[in-house]
Amino acid sequence: MMRLVERGLMYGNLFEVATPALVERYNEALEKLTGRRTLLSSFHIDLSGFAPEIAEEFEDHSYLNPHGCNRQFILLSVEQKRSPLLNMNFSTSRSILKKFIVENETALFALTSRDAVFGELMNSVYRISNAKHLLDIRQIRIEADTVKRAIAKASELSKLVERFQIEPDGWWNDELASKMINLAKETGDIRRYPVTLKNKSFQQGNFHTTHFDGVYVFRDTQLPVVISKIPKDEFLDFPIETVLNFSNRSLIAAFLEKNKLIQPLIDAEDLDAKDIILQRLDFIMVEHLTSEGITVKDLSRYELRSLxxxxxxxxxxxxxxxxxxxxxxxxGGQKPTLSPEHPAYFYSVRAKFHPDRDLVNMLLAELMPQDILQLFICHKEAFYTSYSTWNDAKRNYATDFLSKEYFSDKTKVRRELFGDDSPAALKELHDRNQREAPPKQPWGKYPVPNYSRKKPTPSTRKKTKGPWGGTI
Known part of the structure; x- marks a missing residue:
């Protein structure tokens, strides 16, 4: 895995903790949460404050996530919002914690300038020992404060100020005034610099979890479904009518199509389907060649195909x-028909624009594992697990490709792979969809990609530069 770390493909964009003051603040918060302190003088932390170096020191990669259920966090700076979330047990955790930081950035900036903010992403389940517990998680509540209890004290001061203003003898209550003065010395002027935190409750609708070998929960769709990686004869007891296994390709495709979560690549007007298909063909050829121990690094697309x-x-x-x-x-010619049972089917579709697009892209990444680009972007844990099983030829290709082609312009590659999700583009797409009647797809019928759109002739096809180089 060291070559991933060296190329910035693993543990990248972490926040460095290297000053004695920051290390001490971290230790004070860590002791409050876990009863332990680190002896390290410098380390790097993710969005939640998890440090891989401390995990190695403690020999515990769950030291901030006991039982993988209620994620704890330590914030030393609002800059942590730019960092990834490592060892993520629930796909919603990163978006929830990042949204919490962004919506409270002013208050958190003031608080972290003097102290560490620590807390927990809490739900009603404290230990997931049964599959039924996953369906009990519907709301995430964030409990947070500083080591010196600045938030709690500010809340207490606000109540005292309210008493002071409404009680008839408030002006002559020396005890009340003394309490207010002492608290204000610790909190500062909360009227000018409020330290209250807002929006501390978040809904958890559809999500992925690493528990039970990996489970996708879609309960806010028209027909609730759980998709599990556990073999069909070992299905867990979920309190939901439809439980699918990864081997149920036709039913998974039918579910995604029924709920308008996917569409054929060639029907996506904001994408160059040819570019994406060419790149996926490259990845499949790389898998084919490297499985034979053949080195493919630095080979052109033409050389790959010839070999x-x-x-x-x-x-x-x-x-x-x-x-x-x-x-x-x-x-042109005869249109190909790819049924969901065909190994290429999920390589020929993409997630549509909707609130759970990232979740669907994560699912698709697992259903087409040879696409190393989508696997790395959408499901890093699955990428790292797959990477550990590859031989050196494929590892060298993957690290070289991702560090050169993806890291050179992440925004551009994402846009060309997933489409333009800017507000203006989404509005235009929404308005167009409102004018067009959506195709009907009865539940249970195998969804076959719609290749009925008229193919442009070679003379009128617009030539564009693909995300992986070359003019098409």
Missing amino acids: ALRTEKNLPDEFEGLNDLLRWLEQ
Whole structure:
């Protein structure tokens, strides 16, 4: 894994804690949460304050996340909002904690200038020992304060000020005035610099969790569904009618299509489907070649294809299916039909714009694991797990590709892979969808990509530069 760390593909964008003052603030908060202190003089922390170096020191990667249920956090700076969240047990945790920091940035900036803010993402479940507990988690409440209890004291001072203003003898109550003065010495002027924190409760609707080998919970959809990686004959007892396994490709596709969560790549007007298909074909060829121990680093797309075609082994079905789709895009002819059972099916669709797009992209990344780009962007834990099983040839290719092609312009690559999700683009897409009648897809029918859109002729097709180089 060290080559990932060296390239910034693992533990990247962490916040450095290197001054004695910050280390001491962290230790004071850490002692409040765990009863332990670190002996390290410098380390790096993520969005929640988790430090990989301290995890190694404690030999405990869950020291801020006991039982993987109620995530604890330590904030030393609002700059932590730019950091990733490591060891994430619930897909909603990062967005909740980041939103909490952004919405309280002014107050947190003032608080962290003098002290550490620490707390917990709490729900009604304290230990997940049964699959049913996952469905009990519906609201996340954030409890937070500083080591010196600045928030609690500010709240107490606010109540005393209110008493002082409304009680008839408040002006002559020396005891009340003395309490207010003493608290104000610690909190400052809360009228000019309020330290109260807002929006401390967040709804947890659809989500992914690493518990029970990985589970996707869609309960806010028209037909609630749980998608589990556990084999069908070992299904867990979820209090929900429909539980699917990753082997139920047709039913997963039907669910996603029924709830308008996915669409065929070639129907996405904000994407260049050809670019994406070409890149996925590259990834499939890389998997095919590196499995034979062949070095593919620095090979062009033409060299990759030529080398793959010269190998004795047949190219996988994923390649054949996507190549048929590419041929139709370029040359026309008979439209290919990819059923959900076809290995290339999930490589031919994308998540539509909706509140759970990131969750669907995470699911799709697991259903098309050879696309190392989407796997790295949307499901890093799955990427790291897969990476540990690859040989050196594929590891070298993956680290080289991601550090050069993705890190060079993350925003551009994301836009060209997932589409433009800017407010203006989303409004235009929404207005267009409102004018168009949505296609009907009865539940239970295999959703087949709609390739009925007229293919542009080669003479009118606009040439654009793809996210991975080259003009198409």
